[in-house]
Amino acid sequence: MRPDSLMLGPPQFWGLAAAFSVLLLIASVLLFVLARLVPDTRGPRWWGVACVLVLTGMVVAGSQMQKIGLLARTLYVFGDSLMLVGIALLTEGLRRFDGAAGSPRWIVYVAAFHLVAGLGFEAAGRPLWNTVMASVVITGVWLTAAWSAWRHNAGKRFHPLFLGLMLCALTEAIGWAARGAILASSGGRDVREVVAHANAILVVFGVVSTGSLILLFVLLVNFRLAEQLYAQAVRDPLTGALNRRGFEENTRRLAALSAQLGQSVAVLMLDIDHFKQVNDTHGHHVGDLVLRALANLAQRAKRETDVFARLGGEEFCLVLPGTDVPGARVFADRLRRSFETLEIDTGRNFLSCTVSIGVGYASASALQQGRADLVDLLNQADEALYQAKRAGRNRVRFYASDDVLSSRLDSRLFASSTSGG
Structure with a gap:
């Protein structure tokens, strides 16, 4: 099978991209509602903000993908950075939900590196390598998310929902890694054609795994709420001892x-x-x-x-x-x-x-x-x-x-x- 046969036509690609956007919009609203309903549970607010940033970044980068010029390429890099920060916030939200503390400064460092390196590649006339670099960095962030879920399951509190999160994060990592590999091995082919091919694969991966991630996030919050209700039913509110x-x-x-x-x-x-x-x-x-x-x-x-x-x-x-x-x-x-x-x-x-x-x-x-x-x-x-x-x-x-x-x-x-x- 030739690589070209894997490409989606413009109607199919933009149809999937639109479905992905609607999915992210619904997810952000749902997660913000959950954050209001369960204010003591850390995680949903991070995930809601993450969905908004990924959606915004996807719209900004997608609108500039086929354009040339300094402003267009700067906006493209900025859109990719927004998506990167959104994915990093998903990872940080997972850590916070699991009880981890600490500063999320690592997100700022990763985003700053991506923004500076991306603008540098664009200024040097290497837009393809900018996209390869973005794919590699985002793959690393998704692998970090998978590792966070694995660390939870490797401990004493094994939970199948965290195993599902790990698999979804790995799926996303594979999608972004495949995008980077396709771009890096493109040879002398037209850059826009290669990017469109890679993004088509990424959108397919994104619709499936992101939909599953959102469902798992909602289930995790519901599970945490059930745990809290059970704890209230079996514990003395004054002392914290069992009743x-x-x-x-x-x-x-x-x-x-x-x-x-x-x-x-x-x-x-x-x-x-x-x-x-x-x-x-x-x-x-x-x-x-x-x-x-x-x-x-x-x-x-x-x-x-x-x-x-x-x-x-x-x-x-x-x-x-x-x-x-x-x-x-x-x-x-x-x-x-x-x-x-x-x-x-x-x-x-x-x-x-x-x-x-x-x-x-x-x-x-x-x-x-x-x-x-x-x-x-x-x-x-x-x-x-x-x-x-x-x-x-x-x-x-x-x-x-x-x-x-x-x-x-x-x-x-x-x-x-x-x-x-």
Whole structure:
């Protein structure tokens, strides 16, 4: 097949270009609307601006593509630069959506290089090499976008939508690379014919991959919104800890997994001492500060696999899989001491509070043999917490189950009941 047979006629080319323009216009409006609807989600506004810049650059460059003269060629380079900045903003928006920070100065550097180099090629009478250079630079930006999506999927948060974004970015990179290769290997053919051939291929790639990219962007925002709504449903808004619903969903899976993996489990019940007195004396806003202070300490102390929840009022719960009795004791006492020594800034003075902790524990064999389950451990921890309160507060108490007794833990740390197992 001869290369000329791959060229689109003017009606087909401009028809596809018009469809591409309409697609970008609709996408920009849709993304700006999403940015207003989900203001806490970074990314949609970047993508909306990117679509506007790509559309503007395409119109400016396309209108000057067949013209000669200094002004026409300058506008052509400027249009290419706008498209380059737009594509770079798509990449930066993807990074921001994924939680990355930092300055987007790299976009300014890349655009400045392209603008200076492009004008230099045009001034030297090498318009073809200007277009080759633009293709190479934009290919690099699309590869950067693909790399950003791959880095997300290479981590712990694999998501198929990011895989789709990576494939779309690679498709765009292939299209721009093909354009550059066709231009670079054109030999002595007419420049306008070669550019038209290369741009026809680029438009076909662009319509398919850009349409897919926009759909994926919208799906990503919807997915993020669903995540936020779910987080609101399972988390306590005051402390950020799981609420009872979130606790039950997480611990149900955790208990089953621990039994399957042969892991022991410790459950800690935490209750702030004299919390009602804090509210009555200092006001509920200070009580909220105390609750958040304990929650922040627990969140920082726990491992990623641990589950932390606020079960109501001043009562919290921690579930520690893969933790033995000495480990649970060290963790609980360190948390208790940290809270005891913490000075909470109330805005008028500093307040210190204490916490009582009850611990229930089951060995891996007890879980696997059905001699204990999560409900048992919660009841044990609650009973141990009651004993810690009765013993004077600001202390840790273990429920005296068979598993705890067999660990030879200091008997002073036992709850009074010895009937658990």
